[in-house]
Amino acid sequence: QMQLQESGPGLVKPLETLSLTCTVSGDSISSSSHYWVWIRQPPGKGLEWIGSIYYSGRTYYNPSLKSRVTISVDTSKNQFSLKLSSVTVADTAVYYCAKLTISAPPARGYFDSWGQGTLVTVSS
């Protein structure tokens, strides 16, 4: 059974860069059937898609965050990563990594596996 596990600092200072890694187990990140996704949820609020990456490195980002986001993939480690620069308190959220199974190109599908999430707090 596949699992996704987020890791990274739980506290980031304002204007610094948030960095998280998602480790995939029980499945290959190099699968042609999936995209790998970051989604966040501010405390007590709804869900926001941050961006998605294919094993080839092809990315899609939410335009609202695009100028600050970089998602990368390391197929040798079966991991993908998120960097969000110039963070503010508004970036405080639980960050989830998830798997999107592709129904049709490019990246049309559904989020069928989720990590447990990691809370990142932006505070000085």
Add this chain to the structure above:
Amino acid sequence: DIVMTQTPLSSPVTLGQPASISCRSSQSLVHSDGNTYLSWLQQRPGQPPRLLIYKLSNRFSGVPDRFSGSGAGTDFTLIISRVEAEDVGVYYCTQATQFPYTFGQGTKLEIK
């Protein structure tokens, strides 16, 4: 961006009774390939979201058959035929027809 609007935002339900959650999109979710990339997620308290329904009406593996999805175009519904205690949580609709993917605000299902 496609805006997803859910109603109601809160739904008190009696155990064993049905529950219905509506989701409306600001644009049609029918993709050029003919599919509708509308999914429903369940988030139990303190848990990550879990996929219930994908592509409008397909129940995901392991999801009880009391959950069903329907709709067309811009109007969608999640129905729980007989609510059980374990169904308490927040339900989200989400679309993957057009970038950026977007989510509804969530509907909190609670037991009366």
